[in-house]
Amino acid sequence: MTGRPGGLPGCLELDPGLVRSAREDARVIVDEIMDYVRHHTTTSMERAALRLAGINGVDGEGTPLPNRLVDQIGSELGHGASYWLFNAVAVTGRDPGEVARAVADEGLDLIRLPGADPVKVRELGRAAARRAMDHISSRRREREDFVDRLGESPQPWLYVIVATGNIHEDVVQAQSAARMGADVIAVIRSTGQSLLDYVPHGATTEGYAGTYATRENFRIMREALDAVSEELGRYVRQVNYASGLCMPEIAALGAMERLDMMLNDAMYGILFRDLSPRRTLVDQYLSRRISARAGHIINTGEDNYLTTDDAYEAAHTVIASQFINEEFALQAGLAREQIGLGHAFQMDPDLTDGLLWEIAQAALVRALFPLSPIKFMPPTKYKTGNIFRSHLQDCLFNLVGVLTGQSIQLLGMPTEAIHTPFVADRYLALENARYVMNNARDLGREVVLRPGGRIQERAVRVLEGAAGMLGEVRAIGLWEALEQGMFAGVRRPRDGGKGLDGVVPREPGYFNPFLAHLEGVEGDG
């Protein structure tokens, strides 16, 4: 623990030894996985590299060119798609984009091309990586310049979602939200996108309860948010999902289109989308390397445990997962300030003293990860069509957020149980947050937890549970823990799940200049 938070979370009397040992367990757990990660690549990881090399667009059938190339490379992928690409670049003298077009339109076959001078090939690759990284860094600087020039809101940042399914309508809603006070806009993805093994192309208008994540959609929204940021004199952040079967690819697109945050969890896809554990854990590594460089804040998905599990009973699993996510993130070069660990307000509203347990949990997360921009998710599970009570659940949620000093507050909507948000729902949600957070602004500094009281005690109990769980996971290893259903109560065989066939052992001499570049400069967050 690098610091001690002020205010209410500072009142928790946690055993630093226990916290240290939990982190140590997480390190050992992650080390084992990273050993696997370093020896494998995936189709999506390679497509991400191709994206970074500048390959965009689709073929005549609408298949994205990165997919075309990776499909063509097929069983030779273990050498790294970059190898085949830059070999072709060297041989044909074309640039990566032209090579890809040639594959699509002219039947160019990367594998069958003669092998160019390996030194030359690698040099071309490294040069492309430098260009890509310069581009990403320049987009990052753009963000920093925006923030320097326009400023940003104090935390908790107010985070709302748009989910019309139509990017142009999303823009309308996002700008309205920003004008009403939103600091962060997330464009929710269409139902089912996480299972697509490609990133759709172009502006899209036909999503279901969300809008497809595409590079063009990212660009359109960023442009709209830049405009409204200028109008408001305050930088408005944009979020999407580096998650699902295209995790690293989307991270790359998000880096290139200056997204500010990425939903990105080491285990979410495994647990909640039945994705291959192998695939997901390899993918998360590159995606986080990219986000580290892009200056993204990642948002982990521990809130999701509580939509099926009970928030009171399973509270420790959230903390255990956060330690693991943190360690994965650190090992991928993310700075603590970029690791937006997630949790959620999901106590049964009928639970007597539920608010106390929720305060304990929120303060605990804050105390354990003082430098992390913690993301607090709203009540959803116990929301019903009773929009009036729903508004109150969000009121107490906002209170806990400001009381315990959360960083990113994803606002609850009164109509959570009914539909993805209407424009007016967002107004009510923002009004709710502003009202509560302004009225109770300094409450967390003016009240303290009763020493030896039940809130302190609860936090200690949850931490002990998490530490115990991490010890168990360490003993058996994460692969085995996933198989035994230790997270979210679902059993995920290490060699099961969707997308396993996209996992490929790296061959000796595996070439990925982008990853190499990212690994060269660690922890630049």
Added chain:
Amino acid sequence: MTGRPGGLPGCLELDPGLVRSAREDARVIVDEIMDYVRHHTTTSMERAALRLAGINGVDGEGTPLPNRLVDQIGSELGHGASYWLFNAVAVTGRDPGEVARAVADEGLDLIRLPGADPVKVRELGRAAARRAMDHISSRRREREDFVDRLGESPQPWLYVIVATGNIHEDVVQAQSAARMGADVIAVIRSTGQSLLDYVPHGATTEGYAGTYATRENFRIMREALDAVSEELGRYVRQVNYASGLCMPEIAALGAMERLDMMLNDAMYGILFRDLSPRRTLVDQYLSRRISARAGHIINTGEDNYLTTDDAYEAAHTVIASQFINEEFALQAGLAREQIGLGHAFQMDPDLTDGLLWEIAQAALVRALFPLSPIKFMPPTKYKTGNIFRSHLQDCLFNLVGVLTGQSIQLLGMPTEAIHTPFVADRYLALENARYVMNNARDLGREVVLRPGGRIQERAVRVLEGAAGMLGEVRAIGLWEALEQGMFAGVRRPRDGGKGLDGVVPREPGYFNPFLAHLEGVEGDG
């Protein structure tokens, strides 16, 4: 201060010397007024005596018989209406009701009747007073039996209003509210009733934004609430207003019809209805004597200061007035457990840290009057037609109520700025209170105020303001303080205001056996 409250209010570090001196100032202030009170009576006080003597009903024109008699007695009122009544009883051999009927229907003139043996007259009066007091005591025992048998809710009690204007519709709404969890039902009076110098008669169906307080309406509602109490296995309390020009008369009716609480403030009518200060202060005394005997909880009206004045700036006036109201109540024989001092949550919702100041105030009231069943009034002033935000204001109000251990929580309505409550508004209000109070049940025991922090400091500052104000009032006397506009910013000349002509100096030998009986047994609350 008789005890020290637990929980959050217990954290206030108040100077006991300051509290003592404030109480001492209040005593001196009230002593001066009581000197005036003991030498005067009023038309309404005498009508209350006649009510207690058993006089009900109206004449052919609809004028209540107590008014007929007091009008007839006219300038001879200083001897006490009871003197004239029991003289007539002695002379005619009729009972008080028959005497009153004879005045109305047969032209009987109380003043012109021959004088009976004064000893006999007084004996008759005292016997009537004993009967009246037995009746009141038996109604009080009824309540106690109900509570013993059925039980009652833990505090804070949830208090809601009905205000349809039609007593029969009020019953429908009251029973619905009780079934949804209300502990206390107040029937709001029609606009303007406080200015009527008589109590309307019979069941009424035509009030404006409230239902006339009449004895029959009291009875109808009590019967309905008894039925629903039995149904629910929990005693549901009934409230009305001993306030306005008929204050003591309504207290008498409330005693006889087993009302449980009475809105009753020593200064409300003066300040907010421009009633005569003389009249009101005399009237409050008898009304409180009656309520003391009836086991009523009185509810004072300090909340009203904040509907015109600013809650932050004028906070100390509330406390000063509470000390005065408390002292008046104690001198009228009310037990501390009956003195439901009022205050309200009226901070501007746009005030940064408003919640902190509200907590300070609520905790202060609780700490200063630990035995009093404090009544906490909801936000109203800053309510707008935005029913959604309104619901949130009530949410924080309910939170403060449970956090600081208030006793009687008058629930805010989402539609406060629109109409008197619809049946569904009460549902939403009760749901709000139950949700918040259950979720945060023990919060006030698990968090403490930061020692030396801004909440503590604010409470101390408010107390100092109140003590200072009481010192000033003591120096000039309450009559003068009212004239100078020290309360609620309105200037009330001691010899101005409505109803002054109803104030009459007591003649030597003034006869009021009811008052005498009540004064004989002090502090039986």
Added chain:
Amino acid sequence: MMVEDIRPYGDHPDDGAVQVAFTLPLKAGPQAAEAARELMRQMGIEDAQVVHSRDLGGDFTFFVGYGRCRHRVNPGALEVPRVDLEVMDFRAVNQFVRERLGRKVLLVGACTGTDAHTVGLDAILNMKGFAGHYGLERYPEFRVINLGSQVPNEVLVARAVEEGADAVLVSQVVTMRDVHLGNLTRLAELLEAEGVRDRVVLVCGGPRITHDLAVELGYDAGFGPGTTPSLVASYIVGELDRRRVAGRLGEAR
């Protein structure tokens, strides 16, 4: 349907999204829910969904519903009743009075009948004013008599006549059972009966007062929520000037 016709908007143009809530005098159950949906349909709501229902203890059930309203409105074609004038600020109003009327203006205000809600009237009349605008008492060219709360109409009229008021300002906040309508009407009639109706600018205000309602009740203007003192001042002096020019007032006194 014209292109200007609009429908409510939820998350895409023309989706007609509306939320409703109401209580039906029925016990909760499928029958009651269907009645709720049927009512929504009659209101012109398609895809009517009951998203929440709650028995209120007794024969009542509360419903929250969502659906798509099929009605459309053409906002351009609506007549919007309001006091149409250019609002002058404090300085401009006083200058206007000095230059155009050439004498102080006398205002008499009250909360009439049983109404004791003085905050709204005070917001207009008292020194400190409202929402950052000075109250009319502060205007050097106005003399203000604020009679306060629960003033009988007779008392207000007598005082206005006695003082020779230029304008009478009435506040009515309690509106349950339309108590304000009768009360406001009686005041206008009383002024008429005293023969002074034409000699005063008669305005009323309150949270449920609209300009067209006021006009309907025989007032010159009505002011609703959010009214500022300067708006009222601008209206009154403008109206006095209009009447002066029209020769109905001013010269005569």
Added chain:
Amino acid sequence: MMVEDIRPYGDHPDDGAVQVAFTLPLKAGPQAAEAARELMRQMGIEDAQVVHSRDLGGDFTFFVGYGRCRHRVNPGALEVPRVDLEVMDFRAVNQFVRERLGRKVLLVGACTGTDAHTVGLDAILNMKGFAGHYGLERYPEFRVINLGSQVPNEVLVARAVEEGADAVLVSQVVTMRDVHLGNLTRLAELLEAEGVRDRVVLVCGGPRITHDLAVELGYDAGFGPGTTPSLVASYIVGELDRRRVAGRLGEAR
């Protein structure tokens, strides 16, 4: 108007009180407020009052309104679509299966298409059940195959055929842009195409599913919010028995 006709109730019988809220694609102002009132009037709301309006930043304004709905409904005259049956409890269902069907009943369930909301289906199928009722897995006379989330219709149909399912249970929670309608319809068509539609009891459920919608889409029954496992169990075994008796099923296998 018949005596049975009812209107909403606010604080006295027949007052028609309703609350509405919606957003109009207009900038805030008197014109927009009047449009809101006009829309309310078209919905049949008298005394339409806009009690709150808020510019949403852009060309949108949010309104809250109250008024008196003049529409009436006669609840007695409404047809209430629902699964009409006597709900048996755990014991009774198992006994019914043993006595009337004489064999175990096989259920195959899934969240189909892209839908990953398993909680509702699990509430019906999993051991622990819902709202204090055991889930169907716990019933000794049922065998349950729960395929979980995001199951393609083809996979579900193949499995149902392969196992010889007595009933197929589908959950659909995501309904935006009516994605559930197409998905549910395709499943029914697939079963038809495979020639097994008549051999299974086909039911669906979800927060926006109603029985009549389900029937319309070609299902035997639909179950909405608050459905308990025992209700579903009772329906399925009752329906199987009905079919057995009707000779369409049962003996054949």
